[in-house]
Amino acid sequence: MxxxxxxxxxxxxxxxxxxxxxxxxxxxxxxxxxxxxxxxxxxxxxxxxxxxxxxxxxxxxxxxxxxxxxxxxxxxxxxxxxxxxxxxxxxxxxxxxxxxxxxxxxxxxxxxxxxxxxxxxxxxxxxxxxxxxxxxxxxxxxxxxxxxxxxxxxxxxxxxxxxxxxxxxxxxxxxxxxxxxxxxxxxxxxxxxxxxxxxxxxxxxxxxxxxxxxxxxxxxxxLVTSSLEEDGVEFPREPFLLQDVENVEELRVGFERPEELPWYEKYRLAACVKCGRCTDSCPANQVGRPLSPRDVVIGLRGSLLGAHYELRDETVWSCVACGACSLSCPNYVKPLDFLMERRRRLVFDGRIDKKMGELVNSLRRYRNSLSVPQRGRLSWLSSDEDPDYYIWVGCQYSFDPIGKRIVSRLVELLRSSGLRIATFGEMETCCGEPVRRLGEEGMFQEFVMANSELFKELGVKKLLVVCPHGLTVFRKEYPRIVRDWDVEVVSHVELLARLHGEGRLKLRQIDDLTFHDPCNLSRYNGIVEEPRSVLRGLRGYREMRRSGKDTFCCGAGGANYWYQGESSMAKERVKEAQEIGAKNVVVACPFCYAMINDAIKGMGAEDLRVLEISELLE
Ligand code: SF4
Ligand code: SF4
Missing domain, CATH: 1.20.950 (Fumarate Reductase Cytochrome B subunit)
Structure with a gap:
């Protein structure tokens, strides 16, 4: 033997x-x-x-x-x-x-x-x-x-x-x-x-x-993070449920020192391997902002083990909440969550700048993010009785002339396919997404309660959302807060793709185009194939270097649209579209539309134009 x-x-x-x-x-x-x-x-x-x-x-x-x-x-x-x-x-x-x-x-x-x-x-x-x-x-x-x-x-x-x-x-x-x-x-x-x-x-x-x-x-x-964490990008959990809060004075949100992080975020810090994938995928880092998600994670981890680390405000506000870091991390550490938790504390302590303050005030005073009176909101859009869908237009398209044109045409298209569409008129307010991403959790939850009450009163069962930012909060975040949430939330991209697939909408002939995936559509909601099922039918459709879940943020996310005032990310995107010889950049988000359109003008790239995905159909 x-x-x-x-x-x-x-x-x-x-x-x-x-x-x-x-x-x-x-x-x-x-x-x-x-x-x-x-x-x-x-x-x-x-x-x-x-x-x-x-x-x-x-x-x-x-x-x-x-x-x-x-x-x-x-x-x-x-x-x-x-x-x-x-x-x-x-x-x-x-x-x-x-x-x-x-x-x-x-x-x-x-x-x-x-x-x-x-x-x-x-x-x-x-x-x-x-x-x-x-x-x-x-x-x-x-x-x-x-x-x-x-x-x-x-x-x-x-x-x-x-x-x-x-x-x-x-x-x-x-x-x-x-x-x-x-x-x-x-x-x-x-x-x-x-x-x-x-x-x-x-x-x-x-x-x-x-x-x-x-x-x-x-x-x-x-093994622990791989067991407990979800695959997609989720916004950090609610630090409280407003409806259950008895004493507002006792509330504490976010963190000053990492010891204050909730356990379900703190434990993830132990899984970082310092691989740097999060930083490689971070658009803020790539355009030179003072943010490396890897360094944030390593710094917080070191701090928990006794080392000195200061998470600077400018680092926290550089984030566009695009979710690329969280989605690329091999160990599900989710760096985005630490930045958002820190924002919650900064807002709680009143450490926000003038523009951020203006956003909060606009939402408090006008109930929309554009500081304009609600009166007449959506008066330009008729509403059907006994609707198949209630449409949620979003603040940007509700007041912006380009948005009004796009949404009017979209609703016409849907009606031509036999659908009845109702609007909320002046009752449509902000969905709350900008303040949640800013870190104003209390105000976000006020919007959640008010909007969910409105849906209940009107008996809304199907909500058609034109803005992907609204889509994310209605589909993924409202149900975490509203106990008897019973609303089916649909993106206009999903609905258009379905109607096109059923032959109820036809493609217009537009050549040389590319699609810019909004972070909130592709990363937060996994909607990647639907727009392509429409776009692939067009001649000269090409993908940019970064597409689908690997998309590159336009720079508006994480409430940056209201306080950042620079468009280096959108310019990166325009350059990518130019690299592949595209003449049309198709978007599916009001903020991507505005950012890329402004970047095109700023760069003098007049041979490029922006199209909303619904404009490809008739
Ligand atoms: S969410 Fe986006 S911008 Fe923020 S740290 Fe992660 S990759 Fe960078
Ligand atoms: S991708 Fe994940 S594991 Fe790699 S450095 Fe970033 S947080 Fe750490």
Whole structure:
């Protein structure tokens, strides 16, 4: 019988010394884990796990789905599977050597042993490939960790080769790497074997002890975030429900110090691997604003562990709430939430500038975001009795001449398809999205209560929303607040795509166009295919470099439209449209329309024009 020999080629005192060294290692590891659990409130996250969420987490981790969405994530697959298999192999050896053998049991013998050797060599190879591919992509700390892993991998193979050349057996050929290496180095390292063994073991122990204090921590925490977090972009949870608040004086929202973050956001900080994908995808960062979501996450995490970090106001207000960072994070850390939580506190403390104050005042005084009287709102749009849909036009298109033209034509189109459309007239106010993104949670919830009451009074069952910002709050955020919410919320893009698919609307002949996906349509609501089902029928339709869920924000989101006053993001978008030779930029959001239109004018790019998606149909 061929069996695996433990501690081969080593003096007999080695096991006892090794276990003695393991004691402080275990203490350091356990203390590190305790510290992480305490500072990041991981206990609370663990208590929220259940079988369903855990199976989702395991499937996300095993498939590495988020990681490989970007090409640069592929090397991680090698490291992940290599490490996982080597870890399982080590546990198997430990079980056999330290538990089963004492009961006269052996798992690794003959065929199972041969198979084990084959799998371990294959895993070691995959592991080393992963380490080598990732090495150039990491910064200093990551490089040091990877170099440590590289040494562990290479020394493991060298020891295996030395063992094989000293005492070959039937299993040797299954250790295909060690066996080939033994042909090259023979027993030249025999005299150094014990030294290599100790350096290999001690480095591996140090890595284990260091795990909770380093980037390697994500190997434990990413399973929790992958289990608990949703796939899409969600706005952070409500810090309170206005309807349940008894004493407004006691309310506290957002955070000054990260210790004040709610546990369901705090625990995520422990899962960051500093990969920088969030920053790579951040439009604010790309146009040179002082915002790197990666640095925000790392800073807050460091602060929870005792380091100094100041999250500056200008960083917080640079965010356009586009959701790109949250959607691109392989570990579901969701940097957007920390910025929005901080805004809540800044607004709560009155730390907002004049323009932000004007937005809040406009909504308080006029109930719309444009500081214009409500009287006559939507008087230009007739309303049908017994409607199929109530239309929510949104503030921008309600008052803007271009918007009035677009919506009038849209409603005509829908009526020509046999649908009856009712309006709210002067009763339509703001949906509350701008103040929620600004951080004024109380005012947002006032709009939620007022609008949901209006819908109840009128018996609204189907709401057609023209503005994707309104779509997000009505579809995803109102139901979290209004207990008996029973309204089907439909985007005008979804409805137009359906009517076009059913042959009830026809395409006009417009050439050379591209589509700018609004963040609120593609990222927040996953509406990517619907506009394309219309656009693909047109000659010369081309995608821009960044499209679908990888779209690039126009710069209006996160209430920036009201306070930022610059259009560098929209200009980026215009350049992208020009790069592909488009003559028409099709949009599906009032704010994208305004931003891109202004950018075109500002750049003198008069050969380009903006079209609303409904203008493609007749
Ligand atoms: S939401 Fe958008 S702008 Fe804000 S940090 Fe994330 S990627 Fe940057
Ligand atoms: S927050 Fe996510 S995407 Fe950003 S650096 Fe951390 S792990 Fe990477």
């Amino acid at each position: 061929v069996v695996r020999e433990s501690f081969a080629l080593l003096p007999s005192y080695v096991p006892a010394v090794m276990y003695a060294i393991l004691v402080p290692i275990a203490i350091a590891f356990i203390y590190g884990i305790y510290r992480v659990f305490a500072r990041f409130e991981l206990w609370k996250a663990l208590r929220s796990l259940n079988t369903g969420s855990l199976s989702r987490g395991f499937s996300r981790v095993i498939t590495q789905r988020r990681v490989i969405e970007k090409l640069k994530g592929f090397p991680h697959i090698f490291l992940f599977f290599g490490t996982l298999l080597l870890f399982l192999g080590t546990v198997t050896v430990f079980l056999e050597t330290d538990v089963l053998k004492h009961f006269g049991l052996l798992i690794l013998k003959d065929t199972s042993y041969f198979l084990f050797e084959l799998i371990m060599d294959l895993s070691g190879l995959i592991f080393l490939i992963g380490v080598l591919l990732l090495l150039p992509t990491r910064e200093r700390e990551g490089k040091l960790l990877l170099l440590g892993l590289l040494y562990i991998g290479i020394s493991g193979f060298l020891m295996e080769a030395t063992r094989i050349s000293s005492s070959p057996n039937e299993a040797s050929i299954y250790s295909f790497i060690g066996n080939s290496l033994s042909g090259l180095i023979g027993s030249s390292l025999r005299g150094l074997y014990e030294a290599i063994w100790w350096s290999h073991a001690i480095l591996a122990f140090i890595m284990i002890a260091y795990l909770p204090y380093s980037n390697l921590l994500h190997s434990l925490t990413s």
